[in-house]
Amino acid sequence: MDIHIITIGDELLIGQVVDTNSAWLAQNFNAMAIGAVKKIFTISDSEKSIMETVTNSFKEADLVIVTGGLGPTKDDITKKVLANFFKDKMIFNEELYLKINEIFKNWAHKNVKITKEQFYFPSKTKFLINKMGTAPGMWFEKDNKVLISLPGVPFEMKYIMENSGFEELMAKFKNAPIVHRTIKTVGIGEGKLSEKLTEFENNLPNDISLAYLPSIGEVRLRLTIKGDDEIEITKKIELAKDKLVLLLGDFVYGFENESLSEAIGKILIKQNKTIGCAESCTGGYLSHLITSIPGSSRYFEGAAITYSNFQKENMLGVPKAIITQNGAVSEATVIEMVKGVLNTLKTDIAISVSGIAGPDGGTPEKPVGTIWFAIGDKERIISMKIQLQKDRIKNIQYAGIYAQNLIRQFLLKNI
Amino acid sequence: MDIHIITIGDELLIGQVVDTNSAWLAQNFNAMAIGAVKKIFTISDSEKSIMETVTNSFKEADLVIVTGGLGPTKDDITKKVLANFFKDKMIFNEELYLKINEIFKNWAHKNVKITKEQFYFPSKTKFLINKMGTAPGMWFEKDNKVLISLPGVPFEMKYIMENSGFEELMAKFKNAPIVHRTIKTVGIGEGKLSEKLTEFENNLPNDISLAYLPSIGEVRLRLTIKGDDEIEITKKIELAKDKLVLLLGDFVYGFENESLSEAIGKILIKQNKTIGCAESCTGGYLSHLITSIPGSSRYFEGAAITYSNFQKENMLGVPKAIITQNGAVSEATVIEMVKGVLNTLKTDIAISVSGIAGPDGGTPEKPVGTIWFAIGDKERIISMKIQLQKDRIKNIQYAGIYAQNLIRQFLLKNI
Incomplete structure (x- = not known):
């Protein structure tokens, strides 16, 4: 089943608000196999553009979701446009008016204004209850197609869909299932990945597609299959996924929405080990990534952010001579920093990390983007260097991901 | 001038990625008065839907921005569709091929794969340089309309637009001058701000508008004026800005694109002072914010990220009894943490920060979102508590901004 989403609102068109509703709806339609979102439109709340877009979408799609353009602060033209589109008239709904008044009578202090005008609706509308606000969801049907109109406020929209919208849709439509599998990789770029996967892609069954989704330091791979028999296509995609994982080996750290921070957290918990960091150029970003995961206090002890040379000596006991002879950005220094954490913080x-994040501070021997890492425990310490570019923020972010991958590879004894 | 944005990618249609590119582009087109975004489309990377959407948009809009569907992998058909649309042929661009090879030959990961295939482009394309990736931006012109095709990866897309795209667009299209002034505030919410500014807004000249742009912990205020005489409207908007700044006093920390981290950096440099942090619940995020600024090594010495109670004692010398009697999230503990930094790191x-970031770990007396702060020097230490909600990431981000504002107010002796 083909789905279109239309989000209405000038605040979206001037970029004041990012549209997160569409992604949330798409994820859910996908997960519940209600159908595939084919197009998403963001338009202004003018009568003309709403009418045009709804008309086109209702031709192309089986289900059209409209969000925004409802509620007491809007011009509320969506309802009128939909009444026109479905050749319907607006009538006052006293029952809903009294009910909403009842619900909101204790909300007076919150400045919720309820006017009679809000309770005029197209007469053939079926309502989807909204206990989070004054505007209900509206369900329209014609030629066996459905249009649902929802408020744009995310928690109201979600309430309506979670409490009745999805259920009603699943009851109304039976669908050809779509199954996705996402494989998360780190330590290999998009180009090298695609090289490694040339043969795999050439031999991929016609009904499975593969997409590359890169972000800083990581690439997600997404396999998609469509078909009639959900059990059969699930088997088929699992087979392709297993092949892919086998081909990529250690580059795969997780699946679906798992983050790299979560992945290393799981390994640390499994191995019952604690970790500590010594950060120079990343300035706390690596620790921030690790502690962004709920429950990270089970394995993350703490970190010494030693930005100055003095703090490397003072907080971690790096010998002054090491820094003087090798510089703060050097193999010798990062090794001493690891020893310092093990001795001082007493972690497993x-x-x-120590490097030149930029944009200034480079030398011919150590240009901006030179970053040294070391990782270790009581038995062994491993060090390595990477060379990045001149963008400070990107360098910090890349180094954070790279360091997390080192933790993973070290724990798994791949390095 | 009417603008359409077309974002291409199945990852958007299944909701795996939220489209933030469109909002960023719309904000900038708006701020630079290049034009108004009228519609945003999200479509799949199929030849049919790209061709259809581009064809329609090029009819309706003066400028069409296409993001996504470029890069070294197989799902990149955008270039070929655009060649067809502009009735052009694909030719190999040796110059760009050699240049990109040169740029990427020393790249850190060393696994950026560059194939000759990537360097076939429609022959009439004008290139917009991309130093963040292998796919350049492409500029097409026809009937005095422009189409720009950009990679979908946000940092590549932004690099291209910031380094050449916006400039070329401003040169191409002439507009009646628009002048903006952005005033950055912290420590006051949107509601309280609008209350404080009621009279100011009522007395604002008709040609000046005021927009509230909230983000976590901060609100940007943007004044906009349009008119024919740039000198005159600049004078007029400066007058309004001065009035606004006077009304808001200490809530204003900077102007235009200055970040709070930059603002505190400037004060620290001016006062010739060093700073150190002790972070528990923020887990390095505050230090990351401070060190995101180039040259922060002039004032940022380092931090002790003391996530466990043991590290609070071990790294900062917080007496065990203080934690046992008051808990790690308490006024007494954050005061001892400040003393610990002053004694151990020897900063000015x-x-x-110590709190319960959530989503778990709260108690009736100290619910999730309880966060204690202390700030001080040898002469005085000030402490305070805030109560946030249950969202871990938001709590960490808000606490980071709040802490930075404490630093600013302490240095300015407002607290």
């Missing part, structure tokens, strides 16, 4: 494993 | 000023 330790990782250190 | 110190700030500490």
Whole structure:
């Protein structure tokens, strides 16, 4: 089943608000196999553009979701446009008016204004209850197609869909299932990945597609299959996924929405180990990534953010001579930083980062983007260097991901 | 001038990625008065839907921005569709091929794969340089209309637009001058701000508008004026800006694109002071914010990220009894953490944060979102508590901004 989403609102068109509703709806339609979102439109709340877009979408799609353009602060033209589109008239709904008044009578302090005008609706509308606000969802049907109109406020929209919208849709439509599998990789770029996967892609069954979704330091791979028999296509996609994972080996750290921070958290918990960091150029970003995961206090002890040379000596006991002879951005220094964490913070494993984040501070021997890492425990310490570019923020972010991958590879004894 | 944005990618249609590119582009087109975004489309990377949408948009709009569907992998058909649309042929661009090879030959990951195939482009394309990736932006012109095709990866897309795209667009299209002034505030919410500014807004000249642009912990205020005489409207908007700044006093920390981290950096440099942090619940995020600014090594010494109670004692010398009697999230503990930084890191000023970021770990007395801060120097230490909600990431981000504002107010002796 083909789905279109139309989001209405000038605040979206001037970029004041990011449209998160569409992604949420798409995820859910997908997960519940209600159908595939084919197009998303963001338009202004003018009568003309709403009418045009709804008309076109209702031709192309089986289900059209309209969000925004409802509620007491809007011009509320969506309802009127929909009444026109479905050749319907607006009537006052006293029952809903009294009910909403009842619900909101204790909300007076919150400045919720309820006017009679809000309770005029197209006469053939079926309502979807909204206990989070004054505007209900509206369900329209014609030629066995459905249009649902929802408020744009995310928590109201979600309430309506979760409490009745999705259920009613699943009851109304039976669908050819779509199954996705997402494989998360780190430590390999999009180009190298595609090279590694040339043969795999050439041999991929026609009904399975593969998409590359890169972000800083990581690439997500998404396999998609469509078909009639959900059990059969699930088997088929699992087979392709297994092949892919086998081909990529250690580059795969997780699946679906798992983050790299979550992945290393799981390994640390499984191995019952604690970790500490010594950060120079990343300035706390690596620790921030690790602690962004709920429950990270089970394995993350703490970190010494030693931005100055003095703090490397003072907080971690890096010998002054090491820094003087090798510089703060050097293999010798990052190794001493790891030792410093192990001795001072008394964690099971330790990782250190020292580099030149930029945009200034480089030399011919150590240009901006030179970053040293070390990782170790009581038995062994491993160090390595990477060379990045001149963008400070990107360098910090890349180094954070790279360091997390080192933690993973060290724990798994791949390095 | 009417603008359409077309974002291409199945990852958007299944809701795996939220489209933030469109909002960023719309904000900038708006701020630079290049034009108004009228419609945003999200479509799949199929030849048919790209061709259809581009064809329609090029009829309706003066400028069409296409993002996504470029890069080294197989799902990149955008270039070929655009060649067809502009009735052009694909030719190999050796110059760009050699240049990109040169740029990427020393790249860190060393696994950026560059194939000759990527360097076939429609022959009439004008290129917009992309130093963040292998796919350049492409500029097409026809009937005095422009289409720009950009990679979908946000940092590549932004690089291209910031370094050449916006400039070329401003040169191509002439507009009646628009002048903006952005005033950055912290420590006051949108509601309270609008209350404080009721009279100001009522007395604002008709040709000046005021927009509230809230983000976590901050609100940007943007004044906009349009008119024919740039000198005159600049004078007029400066007058309004001065009035606004006077009304808001200490809530204003900067102007235009200055970040709060930059603002505190400037004050620290001016006062020739160093700073150190002790972070518990923020887990490195505050230090990351401070060190995101180039040159922050002039004032940022380092931080102790003391996530566990043991590290609070071990790294900062917080007495065990203080934690046992008051808990790690308490006024007494954050005060001892500040003393610990001053004694251990030997900085001029110190700030500490300890709280319950959530989603778990709350108690009836200290619910999730309880966060204690302290800031001080040798002469005085000030502490305070805030109560946030249950969203872990938002709590960490808000606490980071709040702490930075404490640093600013402490340095300015407002607290």
